[in-house]
Structures are given as structure tokens and as C-alpha cells.
Amino acid sequence: MKRVLIILIFVFLAGCGKFEGGTSKNLQDDFDKFRINDLKYLYSLAREYKDKTGYFPFEQESKDVPIVVVFESAKQAAYHKGKYSIMVDLESRGQSVAPKKIEIKTFNEFYAKVENALLRKVIRKFDPQKVSVKKPCVYIYVVYKNTIDISVFLHNALAFTRNLSPFNNKLAITSYSDSYPDVGLWNLNELENLADYKNFIAIPLNKPGYDKILEQEHNQGMPELKGKSI
Numbered sequence: 001m002k003r004v005l006i007i008l009i010f011v012f013l014a015g016c017g018k019f020e021g022g023t024s025k026n027l028q029d030d031f032d033k034f035r036i037n038d039l040k041y042l043y044s045l046a047r048e049y050k051d052k053t054g055y056f057p058f059e060q061e062s063k064d065v066p067i068v069v070v071f072e073s074a075k076q077a078a079y080h081k082g083k084y085s086i087m088v089d090l091e092s093r094g095q096s097v098a099p100k101k102i103e104i105k106t107f108n109e110f111y112a113k114v115e116n117a118l119l120r121k122v123i124r125k126f127d128p129q130k131v132s133v134k135k136p137c138v139y140i141y142v143v144y145k146n147t148i149d150i151s152v153f154l155h156n157a158l159a160f161t162r163n164l165s166p167f168n169n170k171l172a173i174t175s176y177s178d179s180y181p182d183v184g185l186w187n188l189n190e191l192e193n194l195a196d197y198k199n200f201i202a203i204p205l206n207k208p209g210y211d212k213i214l215e216q217e218h219n220q221g222m223p224e225l226k227g228k229s230i
Contacts, residue, residue, distance in 0.1 A: 030207055035128065040173070043173045062144050068141065089149060160197055
């Protein structure tokens with residue numbers, strides 16, 4: 001398999017926490033469900049944007065260089081200091097030669113582009129863990145060669161994730177038709193039909209509603225979109 005790992009600053013290594021992943025196991029189980037829901041939400045926005053415009057967000061700029069969006073709050077960014085890896089999957093893009101560079105766009109640019117096309121305000125999504133421990137608390141969007149993938153990093157090592165280190169397990173959704181389970185890269189339909197996925201999602205939350213509290217914190221004061229042309 002041909003893949004490339006592009007490292008902005010050496011792969012993220014976080015310190016030890018008092019509990020698993022820095023919080024209680026029950027809360028981390030909830031966080032993983034929030035992360036998966038956020039992953040699917042961001043993917044749905046990208047899909048809806050393509051339905052409206054004919055392209056994924058930033059797709060027209062990504063013919064020769066991968067465009068990457070990192071979703072992290074100001075507090076998370078202060079802890080990360082850019083210390084996380086960005087993976088660009090080549091096999092799902094039919095390419096064997098690694099790109100020489102990547103281009104970074106901000107999550108504000110992503111949301112503005114989506115809102116301008118969809119003519120509505122969308123929910124800002126960030127990893128539910130405010131302080132990074134064991135793993136990066138980021139969501140990563142990559143568009144390259146007419147294909148997108150969006151990644152999150154889970155606490156639990158599940159049958160459909162790729163283990164990177166203890167309590168650091170990558171899960172990504174791709175617009176490509178095929179899945180690559182060995183690297184945790186999935187076509188959404190195939191992922192949602194997995195028994196292991198269904199079983200995990202079906203487990204009740206330990207603290208229902210906490211994800212909505214986090215959403216309110218991240219979206220307070222965001223202006224309503226008045227409507228702009230694409």
C-alpha cells in the first residue's frame with residue numbers, strides 16, 4: 001500500500017494523565033461517540049456543499065496540492081502547539097507519488113465557505129476533550145485529487161479504528177468508494193453497516209447532553225449568516 005505521512009512537527013506525544021486519556025473511562029466512552037457524531041456531521045456538510053456547488057470545499061484548489069483543515073479550539077491549539085501528524089492517503093486517490101507539500105486552511109475558512117454556499121449557519125465542531133492528553137484533540141479534513149477524508153482520534157481501540165499509540169486511535173471517513181480497514185479509513189455506508197460499529201454506537205451515553213453543552217460554548221456569539229452568493 002502506498003501512503004504518505006506528512007508531519008508538520010514531530011508526531012504528537014502527550015503526557016500521562018491521572019485517568020485513562022486524562023479523564024474517566026466513562027467520559028472518554030461518551031467522548032468517542034461525540035467524536036464519531038461530529039465526524040459524520042462534518043462529512044455531511046462537505047457532501048451537502050458538493051451537492052450545491054458541484055465540488056467539495058476547497059476541491060478546486062487541491063488538484064496539485066492537498067488542502068488540509070485542522071479543527072481545534074483556541075484552548076486546544078494552545079496545548080497542541082502544532083504537534084500532531086497529518087496523513088494524506090494516496091491509495092484512495094490513485095496516486096503513488098507523494099505530494100511535496102500541503103496547504104493549510106483554517107476551520108473558519110471552511111465554515112465560511114460552507115455557510116456561504118448553504119445560506120445558513122452551521123454548528124462549529126471541535127473535539128470534546130479540551131486539553132490534549134495521550135492523543136491530539138483535533139479533527140482533520142483533507143481534500144486532494146477530487147477525494148476527501150475527515151479524521152478523528154478516539155480513546156478506545158475499536159475494531160474499525162487504527163491504533164497509533166495507547167489511547168490514540170484514528171478513524172476516518174472517505175468519499176472514495178472503497179474502505180481501507182488497516183488504516184481506519186472507511187466509506188461511510190460500509191462503516192455504518194459494521195456490527196462492531198453498531199454495537200458501540202448503541203451503548204447508552206453515561207452523561208447525555210454534555211455534547212450540547214460543549215456546542216453552546218463553541219458557538220456562542222456566532223453571527224447569523226445573512227446570505228451571500230457563492
